[in-house]
Amino acid sequence: MAATKENPIIFYDIHSKDGSWSPNTYKTRLTLNYKRLPYKVEYVSMADIETKLKELGVPPTTHNPLFKYILPMIADPSSDPNGKPTYVVDSFEIALYLDKTYPAPKYPIVIPPGTRALQKIALERVMNAGMGFVTVVLPLAAARTNFLDDKAYEYYRQSRRAIFGRDLLEFLPEVDSNWEKARGGWEALGDQLELGGEDGPFVMGAQISFIDFVLGGLLHGVQKCEGGEMKYWKDMSTWQGGMWGEFWEKIAKLEADSSEVSV
Amino acid sequence: MAATKENPIIFYDIHSKDGSWSPNTYKTRLTLNYKRLPYKVEYVSMADIETKLKELGVPPTTHNPLFKYILPMIADPSSDPNGKPTYVVDSFEIALYLDKTYPAPKYPIVIPPGTRALQKIALERVMNAGMGFVTVVLPLAAARTNFLDDKAYEYYRQSRRAIFGRDLLEFLPEVDSNWEKARGGWEALGDQLELGGEDGPFVMGAQISFIDFVLGGLLHGVQKCEGGEMKYWKDMSTWQGGMWGEFWEKIAKLEADSSEVSV
Numbered sequence: 001m002a003a004t005k006e007n008p009i010i011f012y013d014i015h016s017k018d019g020s021w022s023p024n025t026y027k028t029r030l031t032l033n034y035k036r037l038p039y040k041v042e043y044v045s046m047a048d049i050e051t052k053l054k055e056l057g058v059p060p061t062t063h064n065p066l067f068k069y070i071l072p073m074i075a076d077p078s079s080d081p082n083g084k085p086t087y088v089v090d091s092f093e094i095a096l097y098l099d100k101t102y103p104a105p106k107y108p109i110v111i112p113p114g115t116r117a118l119q120k121i122a123l124e125r126v127m128n129a130g131m132g133f134v135t136v137v138l139p140l141a142a143a144r145t146n147f148l149d150d151k152a153y154e155y156y157r158q159s160r161r162a163i164f165g166r167d168l169l170e171f172l173p174e175v176d177s178n179w180e181k182a183r184g185g186w187e188a189l190g191d192q193l194e195l196g197g198e199d200g201p202f203v204m205g206a207q208i209s210f211i212d213f214v215l216g217g218l219l220h221g222v223q224k225c226e227g228g229e230m231k232y233w234k235d236m237s238t239w240q241g242g243m244w245g246e247f248w249e250k251i252a253k254l255e256a257d258s259s260e261v262s263v
Numbered sequence: 264m265a266a267t268k269e270n271p272i273i274f275y276d277i278h279s280k281d282g283s284w285s286p287n288t289y290k291t292r293l294t295l296n297y298k299r300l301p302y303k304v305e306y307v308s309m310a311d312i313e314t315k316l317k318e319l320g321v322p323p324t325t326h327n328p329l330f331k332y333i334l335p336m337i338a339d340p341s342s343d344p345n346g347k348p349t350y351v352v353d354s355f356e357i358a359l360y361l362d363k364t365y366p367a368p369k370y371p372i373v374i375p376p377g378t379r380a381l382q383k384i385a386l387e388r389v390m391n392a393g394m395g396f397v398t399v400v401l402p403l404a405a406a407r408t409n410f411l412d413d414k415a416y417e418y419y420r421q422s423r424r425a426i427f428g429r430d431l432l433e434f435l436p437e438v439d440s441n442w443e444k445a446r447g448g449w450e451a452l453g454d455q456l457e458l459g460g461e462d463g464p465f466v467m468g469a470q471i472s473f474i475d476f477v478l479g480g481l482l483h484g485v486q487k488c489e490g491g492e493m494k495y496w497k498d499m500s501t502w503q504g505g506m507w508g509e510f511w512e513k514i515a516k517l518e519a520d521s522s523e524v525s526v
Contacts, residue, residue: 112377113468114375114462114467114468114469114470115378115381115467116457116462116468117385117455117456117457117466117467118378118381118382118384118385118466118467118474119381120455121381121384121385121388121455122380122381122384122385124388124455125384125387125388192380192383192384192387193380194379194380199377199379203380203381204377204378204380204381205376205377205379206377207377211381
């Protein structure tokens with residue numbers, strides 16, 4: 001049974017008081033919007049992801065002991081009215097699942113035929129370049145007041161201390177210099193992507209695809225982690241002749257053109 | 264004027280006494296074969312690449328002071344009988360040029376529409392994984408007797424000493440351990456590529472494309488640098504359930520099905 005407005009896909013996103021903020025879950029939001037699939041969002045506190053997934057009987061997705069349970073996840077309704085939905089975790093796996101379950105031409109394709117491995121490699125490339133922003137935007141998110149609920153905030157600080165060996169707030173004096181370092185890596189990526197060239201605004205030219213959602217998720221994450229005046233994002237949107245600002249406009253349009261339903 | 268059997272494309276390859284051996288020029292050989300374009304090979308000694316390109320009035324291609332002039336290069340005949348041919352350097356640029364100048368459907372496409380940036384990123388990914396083999400196969404090539412002409416051999420040893428800070432032959436005691444290290448990185452790439460899966464034997468599934476020529480060039484380079492019994496290549500061809508051996512068979516077939524002309 002395909003998802004309907006009355007019985008939509010459940011999309012598990014990560015909560016902040018300012019709405020969705022994870023670069024990873026955002027890819028799935030765009031995937032659902034682009035495919036015009038009806039969905040309902042269930043926000044989970046970052047501190048409760050493991051508990052939630054265990055409760056639903058979903059096995060761990062990664063071998064990383066720090067993050068065995070991750071979001072995004074979707075629950076696609078079962079064809080059996082009393083049956084369990086199909087749970088799919090990880091934005092790339094979700095895209096593959098949805099392209100298979102809700103295929104073209106009825107539903108637009110997110111990973112065009114033949115490009116699966118290429119998209120996966122490009123995903124890794126983009127996420128690596130995006131790692132340059134981590135020591136800027138995560139400290140900025142930690143410094144945002146009234147952004148996460150108290151439990152999530154505590155979890156966020158502690159779990160990132162386990163990764164970086166020091167508190168996120170200790171990075172704040174370095175964020176400007178880290179930002180400049182990240183810029184170089186990001187612009188090298190931008191050169192490869194040739195966005196907005198004669199072939200069209202997206203990585204595959206005129207055709208939007210999953211890799212654009214990966215880029216969109218990173219730009220969205222920069223904005224949400226920083227919040228407020230968004231001086232870093234405003235800077236970034238001018239890089240490479242305003243290429244990122246123009247790209248973002250197209251992504252923001254897809255975010256706004258949502259297939260989310262209110263049940 | 265399109266190239267003809269009588270007036271073919273000139274393909275500048277790098278000489279060895281055992282024929283073509285460069286992973287980079289091999290990509291262009293496969294590109295020409297796949298597009299069924301008539302070509303004639305001109306072999307250049309590694310020591311003479313710079314001299315040759317300067318003589319033809321071709322500007323340097325890279326900013327790397329050690330390798331400003333590189334091969335492969337093609338000379339596409341001019342439409343003016345007295346005119347200069349069009350010189351194009353670098354296998355990716357050559358593929359783009361040939362796809363544009365000799366377009367589908369008459370000539371098979373090497374970089375399918377919309378995949379240019381994805382192919383470029385994947386090219387970088389594959390070449391990075393291939394770098395793991397450098398400290399194995401370059402020393403093996405240096406140890407091959409009667410492989411390069413004397414001038415090229417001298418140039419090869421000296422130019423690589425400038426890169427590695429020591430003579431290639433000094434790497435020989437480490438090649439077995441370096442080979443095992445390279446294997447891990449290559450198999451991680453193999454996992455991403457999903458070659459030979461249900462979609463087909465190539466990176467894009469059923470459709471062969473430039474990225475397969477990149478992989479083919481590396482496998483060919485391993486074989487040619489080692490030569491003789493090829494025990495390393497025989498080992499590699501068994502990795503991941505024999506995936507690389509099977510992939511190589513398909514590449515070797517395209518190499519053998521050559522559009523090279525004897526004028």
